[in-house]
Amino acid sequence: MKKLLLTTAFVLAGYTTAFAQLMNQAKDMSKGYVDMTATYFFADKLAQFDTTTGEGKVQWARHSLEPRQAFNTNTVVADRLKMKDFPESGYENDPAYRFKVDFISDRTVRVRMLTSLVAPKDVEEIMLSEQFVKNSPRTTWTCQENEKEIVYTSPKGSMTIQKNPWRIILKDVTGKVLTQTWTNDDNWVSQVKLLPFGFKKSGTDNSRMLNPVFSLKTGERIYGCGESPTGLNKAGQKVNLFVTDPQGPETDEMYKPVPFYFSNRGYGVFMHTSAPVTCDFGATYVGATKLFMADEAVDFFFFFGNPAEILNEYTNLVGKTPMPPLWSFGTWMSRITYLSDKDAYSIAKNLRDNRIPADVIHLDTGWFGVDWQCDYKFAEDRFDNPQQMVKDLLNDGFHISLWQLPYFTQHNVFYNELIEKNLVVRNADGSLPYEDACLDFTNPEAVKWYQDHLRNLLDMGVGAIKVDFGEGAPYDGFYHNGRGGLYEHNLYPVRYNKAVWDVTKDVQKDGAVIWARSAWAGSQRYPLHWGGDAANTNEAMLSTLHAGLSFGLSGFPFWSHDIGGFVQSTPEDLYRRWLPFGFLTSHTRSHGAPPTEPWLYNQEFTDYYRANAEMKYALMPYIVEQAKVCTETGLPMVRAMFIEYPDDPVAWMVEDQYLFGKDILVAPVFDAPQDFVDPKDNYNNTDHRPTTGLRHWTRKVYLPGGAWVDYQTGKTYQAGWNDITTDKLEAVILVRKGAVIPTAKVAQSTKDIDWKSVKKVKY
8 A cells, every 4th residue: 555655646746746857857947947046137238349350248137036916826027136246346237248240151140148257168069060160161241230230131131139128130031030039128018028038147056047038920830959759840849958868759858859940930040059958939938939058158050041951051060961881771670689690690591581682680789798788799608700790791791780888887897997997977076977887978088998899899890889878978977078967968979979980980981870879969970860769659650750850850861760669579560551661761770679570470571571671772772862962961861841842831730741852752651550469469479460461541641842653553643632542562652743763673782782773763
């Protein structure tokens, strides 16, 4: 009974009530902003400004928060405050801090603001590309000034700096206001009194926390923010940008948040920060975007243009994605987990015997002596000759991928060594590590130690390293570079991705690829990433597509996911419907609880799996062609339709279909009964009843632009809504009418593709 009561209390209380904050739980920075003990400063007026240098100062008006009662209702209002600081000669009531504007291109403006006389310490720049940091491109915008405002104009838009009250206004070339900062003057039309663009100074430790606030217009739609599985349109949502392990792509938390978003009104914003950010896109007030930032300085890049133009500008800053090697676009066969060289040879043989095109065999957590205990060595009792195994499989067209992670438990052979050499993140008092030793990638010695171990494997011919986890860098920890987890937690994935990418690229001279789960802005320079541990449900399939589309709208061209979901063995019905989606993604992997291999289901399913794989291998010339464009433009392979059709209002609303590159449209079948396999039996691998005969599903598909041709049947459909029935492959697959699609003869491995056989088919 006591246990029941405790459990009930836990459920009723909720995580954040029962516990102050679960380790690695996403942080909602908005909850701590309204604080009666803090002092608030709102951007009040332009104190000084030099239009030739773009530099000046903004004066911040001091306020306090006070309760306001109206009968039985209490609200909070901000009152002007005369400081009581002592001595008066040591402080400013309304301080003026640095404000700087840089014009990066005709479409990009950088705005920086300080909340102190002291600028943040310069650290190694890791979010912005090396090319941008070195070259720091600049362009000239025309400038006009009068007593009320300063207006900078380019051929793509304008930025107005209003002097009093201070305000930034972004406009398009027609003069339409895209968005503007929120001031106290905007509050008079509503009984809801928003705190305007400002920052608070904590009464606890005098730290500062920013709250930039912008207008959100009627009908405005917001996109981006990383690999978010909720609805693509973030307007009306509150999004926490904090790297977490959400246990799957079905919640509002993310493995891969990105501090970047854009609007259908024609502007985008990159918040150049690694501190946690909570984006309130009209969730608590319909007319405002509130950005609650745990940072003490503003560094924003504003972009003008349509989605494709904004993505190109954004990725010019953070870096374009390099082209992965050809073999990485092939089939990756995996499960949790293969345990021996016999397993690897067996998988390779079955793939070839069943004529299923494939290029990668992934060995997950069990290739070590002890499952999950990473020591970078093949288990000697299960892998007789790892070097020979890698060589044999490479000769047969299979690259080996290996799992590992950056955390070391107390039973790990390296635990004591890492602590003694000070290669791990320390806890809050700077002494011991947290429970698991977490590699500190801000320490060059830790990076070298780690890369040396990976190099030994890569030198053997291993093709890729699975860069798993990375979301658990201690938020309260101390890092070698002198910073705390406030700034390093979200950057950990970038440093982790980079460490693996750099050593892989150094060894793999013909092109590198990693297989990573966590990310932040900058990680797109180190492809590629997959969607994490999805559930085996229709809903998880849809949320996985949402996550991939949102990720692509955040500057990441390449992405993959576990076909059928990860947690249990996939029901055959779901597996069938997920397969076309999985093979019409830039990178394709079957992975999860066994069995994932099609021949362990039944012959009909094996034939169906082969048909999906053959489709992708036949399309490999198209995939390579489109992927190259993605590396040059920042566009994603799994593409929301409005990227190609920004003037079509319906294209902005459809979230259950996508473009694969420019010319192929894919509409997976999500809403279908799962009555072919009992999930419990399936989990125990006791029942894989075959699905007899072809199943045809009919679903509504929206076709933008002109006519589209069914890739499977050749039937032509006109633009607009259509009821379309699937054919042999259980998804609707269409080609844009007039498009030319290059295809090749199907090969069992990408190394065997006959590029002379490529044919171009016009639809």
